[in-house]
Amino acid sequence: MRAAAISASGLALMVAIPATLYLCAYNELPLLSRDAAAIFGFLFFTALAPALIVSKAAAAAPSDALRRKLAGLLRPRWLALCILVVATLSAFAWRPVLAPAELPPPSVFPAPHSGRTLLIGVDGLCWETLRRWREQERNQDLAWLLERGYLGPLATITPTDSPLVWTTIATGVPPEDHGVKSFRTFEFPALDRMRLEIPPLPGRSYLLRALMRLKLAELRPVSSFDMRRRPFWEIACRPERPCDVVGFWATWPPQPFHGRLVSDRFYFVKSRGGGAWERTLDSYTTFPPQMERRLAQFRIAPEELTHARLLEFVDLSETDSAFDSVLTELRYGLAMDETYFQLAEQLLEDGARNGVFAFYFRGLDIVSHPALPFSDLYPEVPAPADQRRRFGKLVSRYYAYVFSRLRRLVERAGQDTLVLVASDHGFEREKEAYFNHHFAPPGVLLALGGGAETAPAELEAGIYDIAPTLLWLTGYPPSLDMPGRPLVDLFPKLDRSSLAAAERPRSYGYRWRNLPLKAPYDPESERQMLELLRTLGYIR
Numbered sequence: 001m002r003a004a005a006i007s008a009s010g011l012a013l014m015v016a017i018p019a020t021l022y023l024c025a026y027n028e029l030p031l032l033s034r035d036a037a038a039i040f041g042f043l044f045f046t047a048l049a050p051a052l053i054v055s056k057a058a059a060a061a062p063s064d065a066l067r068r069k070l071a072g073l074l075r076p077r078w079l080a081l082c083i084l085v086v087a088t089l090s091a092f093a094w095r096p097v098l099a100p101a102e103l104p105p106p107s108v109f110p111a112p113h114s115g116r117t118l119l120i121g122v123d124g125l126c127w128e129t130l131r132r133w134r135e136q137e138r139n140q141d142l143a144w145l146l147e148r149g150y151l152g153p154l155a156t157i158t159p160t161d162s163p164l165v166w167t168t169i170a171t172g173v174p175p176e177d178h179g180v181k182s183f184r185t186f187e188f189p190a191l192d193r194m195r196l197e198i199p200p201l202p203g204r205s206y207l208l209r210a211l212m213r214l215k216l217a218e219l220r221p222v223s224s225f226d227m228r229r230r231p232f233w234e235i236a237c238r239p240e241r242p243c244d245v246v247g248f249w250a251t252w253p254p255q256p257f258h259g260r261l262v263s264d265r266f267y268f269v270k271s272r273g274g275g276a277w278e279r280t281l282d283s284y285t286t287f288p289p290q291m292e293r294r295l296a297q298f299r300i301a302p303e304e305l306t307h308a309r310l311l312e313f314v315d316l317s318e319t320d321s322a323f324d325s326v327l328t329e330l331r332y333g334l335a336m337d338e339t340y341f342q343l344a345e346q347l348l349e350d351g352a353r354n355g356v357f358a359f360y361f362r363g364l365d366i367v368s369h370p371a372l373p374f375s376d377l378y379p380e381v382p383a384p385a386d387q388r389r390r391f392g393k394l395v396s397r398y399y400a401y402v403f404s405r406l407r408r409l410v411e412r413a414g415q416d417t418l419v420l421v422a423s424d425h426g427f428e429r430e431k432e433a434y435f436n437h438h439f440a441p442p443g444v445l446l447a448l449g450g451g452a453e454t455a456p457a458e459l460e461a462g463i464y465d466i467a468p469t470l471l472w473l474t475g476y477p478p479s480l481d482m483p484g485r486p487l488v489d490l491f492p493k494l495d496r497s498s499l500a501a502a503e504r505p506r507s508y509g510y511r512w513r514n515l516p517l518k519a520p521y522d523p524e525s526e527r528q529m530l531e532l533l534r535t536l537g538y539i540r
């Protein structure tokens with residue numbers, strides 16, 4: 001019995017050691033951490049039961065020769081040797097964890113721009129749709145912006161899930177590195193609610209399904225605990241140059257930094273059908289937390305939008321139902337955009353004169369998904385006449401709405417502001433009357449200030465270039481783990497010499513679970529959030 005217990009724990013060690021090393025490396029967990037110890041303990045005890053069965057089976061092997069052979073293998077001396085070999089070999093698989101870098105110095109070189117810097121993210125702003133809309137509408141606000149700036153396509157990556165792409169835009173590193181790979185992530189209640197990613201090994205989905213059935217793993221919406229690399233606002237912002245951030249994905253609960261942040265869960269409502277809406281409130285949706293109460297007055301609920309307001313976008317007759325799914329999504333997207341546009345204006349109003357501002361708007365993507373097939377911008381798509389009558393102008397009008405708001409923000413930001421408007425992807429027709437962005441159709445890049453109107457038209461830009469560009473504008477070189485480059489040609493009037501001379505750091509370090517601010521866990525609100533993502537068709 002004693003021998004069996006020793007061999008079983010030996011076998012369990014042979015499973016637990018390499019698996020812990022691999023899991024930690026994959027999740028960039030420091031080996032000498034409480035989390036790593038928890039994983040090891042968990043794996044060891046789960047491996048112990050099958051190992052006991054194996055060693056018992058060895059003792060009861062049918063032939064004498066086989067039993068002797070197996071028993072020989074399970075001798076403590078051999079096991080110890082095997083464990084040593086396994087541990088040494090798995091150490092080679094260890095991807096060296098980046099140092100949890102100290103914050104970079106106030107700036108590496110003098111910032112080429114001393115005024116405000118403004119990044120406006122517009123989800124789903126599509127290069128092809130914009131081209132058609134521009135030709136058809138001759139919009140005044142777009143013309144006003146183009147007189148002052150550069151306009152071009154912005155290449156993106158797949159998959160085009162919003163949290164993944166926007167976190168790539170914010171951090172400048174690939175999803176494998178920043179850790180936000182989807183709308184959802186796995187949480188392990190037995191491991192102090194740790195969020196862990198299981199490597200894509202064969203059998204991964206079976207394992208996860210089994211763990212979920214045993215209540216050992218749960219699916220949760222992504223949160224700021226999943227973001228493993230610093231977004232640009234945590235690198236470049238200082239007391240003397242603060243940042244204001246609104247709406248970015250995976251920013252809840254907000255982590256303390258030099259600035260103000262309104263997280264993606266500040267605005268959360270869900271349609272219950274028949275014109276009823278439900279709103280749950282997470283706590284800690286802003287940083288500093290006390291800002292939440294002041295900003296709450298700007299939250300517009302979908303049901304607060306009047307019918308007349310919707311009629312600015314769609315053409316309904318007296319007999320048309322007011323509860324069409326396209327209308328529901330328009331109501332939701334518009335109320336959310338109106339809320340965030342107001343917050344953006346507030347923050348620009350009292351924000352620093354040299355601050356960095358980053359705002360994110362999601363309404364255009366929400367509206368484009370159901371309404372593009374009926375849009376007059378795509379007359380070649382076979383759409384039912386009735387839908388075309390009601391929703392044919394919706395996408396065009398929403399583009400006009402977005403550009404009027406963009407212009408207003410640019411004017412609000414003031415004269416000496418550099419502006420980048422970026423989107424995560426465009427749209428394309430994937431089937432007869434079905435538009436989506438599975439194959440990474442390009443988004444849009446618009447830049448204003450710093451001589452952007454004279455930037456070369458053939459400039460090639462992608463989402464990886466946004467963070468390096470913002471870092472350059474605030475006096476930092478891109479780190480070596482960022483695949484993109486600062487778009488220096490976008491702003492021909494700015495000095496680029498100090499950037500070329502600056503030494504690039506290996507990385508701006510990782511952020512992990514030792515984040516100072518932990519929000520209380522509310523399973524009900526998270527369940528509703530997943531349900532909302534499902535009704536919007538984002539997840540299955």
Ligand SMILES: [Zn+2]
Nearest residue numbers: 124365369437
């Ligand atoms: Zn979308």
